[in-house]
Amino acid sequence: MVTQYGIKYAINLITTHFGDLVAKVCECLLRKGPLTLQAIVRFTELTSSQVKNSLLVLIQHNCVQAFILEQTDGDGDGAKLNTQYIALFDNITHRWRFPKFLTIVSQKLDKQCVELLEALLLHGRLTLKQMSDRAKSGQNEGDDGILDAVQEAFFKLMNAHFIERCPASEPVLKKPTEEGSAKRRGPKSAKILEEKETLEQRVLEATAPSEALRFLLVSQTEPATDGGTNESNSSSVTPGEKRKHDALESETQLGATDEQVVLWRANFVEFMRCLRHKVCIENVRARLDDGAVIVLAAMLEATRSAEKKVKTENSVPLSLNSIYEEVIKSEEGRNVTFDRVRASLVQLSSPSFVKAVNDSYSIDFKKIIEPAQNEEVESIVLKRYGRDAYRMFRLLSNCGHLLETDKIADTTFVEKKDAPKVLYKLWKDDYLQMEKLQLTGARQSQFLLWKVNKNTLWESVLDEMFHAALNLSQRVAYELEQEKELLNIPQDKRVNRLRKVRLLLESSQMKLDDAIMLFHDF
Numbered sequence: 001m002v003t004q005y006g007i008k009y010a011i012n013l014i015t016t017h018f019g020d021l022v023a024k025v026c027e028c029l030l031r032k033g034p035l036t037l038q039a040i041v042r043f044t045e046l047t048s049s050q051v052k053n054s055l056l057v058l059i060q061h062n063c064v065q066a067f068i069l070e071q072t073d074g075d076g077d078g079a080k081l082n083t084q085y086i087a088l089f090d091n092i093t094h095r096w097r098f099p100k101f102l103t104i105v106s107q108k109l110d111k112q113c114v115e116l117l118e119a120l121l122l123h124g125r126l127t128l129k130q131m132s133d134r135a136k137s138g139q140n141e142g143d144d145g146i147l148d149a150v151q152e153a154f155f156k157l158m159n160a161h162f163i164e165r166c167p168a169s170e171p172v173l174k175k176p177t178e179e180g181s182a183k184r185r186g187p188k189s190a191k192i193l194e195e196k197e198t199l200e201q202r203v204l205e206a207t208a209p210s211e212a213l214r215f216l217l218v219s220q221t222e223p224a225t226d227g228g229t230n231e232s233n234s235s236s237v238t239p240g241e242k243r244k245h246d247a248l249e250s251e252t253q254l255g256a257t258d259e260q261v262v263l264w265r266a267n268f269v270e271f272m273r274c275l276r277h278k279v280c281i282e283n284v285r286a287r288l289d290d291g292a293v294i295v296l297a298a299m300l301e302a303t304r305s306a307e308k309k310v311k312t313e314n315s316v317p318l319s320l321n322s323i324y325e326e327v328i329k330s331e332e333g334r335n336v337t338f339d340r341v342r343a344s345l346v347q348l349s350s351p352s353f354v355k356a357v358n359d360s361y362s363i364d365f366k367k368i369i370e371p372a373q374n375e376e377v378e379s380i381v382l383k384r385y386g387r388d389a390y391r392m393f394r395l396l397s398n399c400g401h402l403l404e405t406d407k408i409a410d411t412t413f414v415e416k417k418d419a420p421k422v423l424y425k426l427w428k429d430d431y432l433q434m435e436k437l438q439l440t441g442a443r444q445s446q447f448l449l450w451k452v453n454k455n456t457l458w459e460s461v462l463d464e465m466f467h468a469a470l471n472l473s474q475r476v477a478y479e480l481e482q483e484k485e486l487l488n489i490p491q492d493k494r495v496n497r498l499r500k501v502r503l504l505l506e507s508s509q510m511k512l513d514d515a516i517m518l519f520h521d522f
Helices: 004-018 020-032 037-044 048-060 089-108 111-123 128-137 143-159 178-184 187-196 199-207 239-253 268-285 290-306 320-327 338-349 365-385 387-399 405-412 419-428 454-487 494-520
Strands: 064-072 079-087 163-165 172-174 264-266 354-357 360-363 433-439 445-451
Touching: 004 020, 004 048, 004 089, 004 454, 020 037, 020 048, 020 079, 037 048, 037 079, 048 064, 064 199, 079 199, 089 111, 089 268, 089 494, 111 128, 111 143, 111 264, 128 143, 143 163, 172 199, 268 290, 268 365, 268 494, 290 320, 290 338, 290 360, 320 338, 338 354, 365 387, 365 419, 365 454, 365 494, 387 405, 387 419, 405 419, 405 445, 419 433, 419 445, 454 494
Parallel strands: 064 172
Antiparallel strands: 064 079, 163 264, 354 360, 433 445
16 A cells, blocks of 8 residues: 655655665655666656666665566567566665664673674675674674684574575566466456556566575585585485575575675564564553463464465464463463463453364464554544534444444533534544435435445554654754754754654654554565
C-alpha cells in the first residue's frame, strides 16, 4: 500500500541522504513504475551519465533493483531482453529506521557487531575485505587482532540473520502467460493472486539467493590450503550441509564465491520481523499478565526462523512440550511451571491471539495487530472530534456492519439531536461510510445507515501519517539549519532551545514511524 504522501515522504528521505539529482531519478521510478535507462533519461531530462550514476547510488544502497523482463517479439523472432529498474519503496522508508536496527543489535549482540552493522547501513553493500579494511583504518591494534574481531562480529550478525548476501544483480523475469494462469486457477482465485503478487514481489523473489547461500560465508566451505578438506567438505556431512555444498559448487562455476567480490548487506526483513514481534509482545502486555507475555515471547522465538516474510499471518504450530522447552530457556521463564504455561495458553486463546488445533498452538498475528491499529485510529478520532465521536466510531468499528443513527445514539448514550451532526463530520472526513435506506408505503421515511470500512480508512489514515512524517522531516531539517547558523554566534542562548526543539521533533518522528509500521509494514 503506497500512498501519494508516502511517495513524497520517500522522495524527501532520498533528497536528504543523496541530494536532488538522485532524488529526481528515484521520484521518476516511484511515480511511473519500472523503467528502462532510456525511458528514465527521457522522463527526467537528465543526461545518460547522470542517470547511470544516480542508479548506481540507489542500487548500492538497496533502494533500486535492476531486472531483465523477457518480452516476446511481436514478429515472432524470439524474446527481447530489456534491463529495467524498479524502486523499492519499503527499503527507502527503512532508512529512517536505521537507529532502531542498531538498537536491536546492541541489545542482542556486542559493540563490535553494532559498529559492523553501522558500516553496512552507511555504505549499503560491502565485502568482508572492505569491512576489515574499514576497521583497520580506524584502530591501532594489530592487523590480525582486528581481522579476528571483524570476522567474529560478522559471524554473529550472519548467524542471527541480521546480514545477508546481496541479491542477484539482474535476474531474468519471464512474462507470465494469461492462458497458463487461467488453466492453473479459477477466475476468482486468479484475480486474488494477481492482486497479491505484484511485479516488485516477483523481482524480489527472483533476486533472493537460495536459503542455502543467503547466510553462508564462502570460507566456511573452501578447501583447506594443505590440500585436505575442512569440516563442511568432509564425507560425513549432513543432508542440509550437502545441499549447501552443492549450491556452493554451482555458485563457484558462476564465479560468485570469491570473498573479494561477494557483497553483504543488512537484512531489513529480519529487523522488521524483530520490530513486529516487539509490537505483538507490547500489545499482549497491555491486555494480559506477565505469564502470557513470557509464553508468547517464547513462541515467537521458537517460530522466528520459519517465518518467510514479515507479514506472516500465522506462526507454525507448536506442541505444549515444545513451548515449555522454549519458555524455560529464558531467565524470566525458568520459574514458570508446566501448568502455568498451559493456563497462559488458555488465556491467550480467549482473545484469539493464539489458536489451538489438535494439541498444537500457533500465533494469529492478525488478531494481535488489529487491536493496536484500532486503538491508533480511535485515538485520532478522540483528539479531533471529541468523546462522543470516539464512542460512536468505536461502536461501528467493533460491530463491523451498518447501524442506524438512532441505534448508534442509544447504544453510545449520545443525544439524538447531536448524533447526526457528529456522524456527518466523520463521514465528511472519510472516517465512516453512509448509506440511505428509503422505505416506501403509506408513509415514506428515510433512514441513514453508517459503518466503518477499514480497508479504505486504513489507507487514508496511513496517507495522513506519511503526510505528518513529511512535515516533521522538513521541520527537523529547518531546525538543523537554524542550529548550524546559531552555532557560529558565540554564547547565544537560543542554541539550547533549538536543540531541545529538534530532539523533541525527532522523538515525535520515531513515534509516528511506529504508527506507520503498524499500518504499512505489519
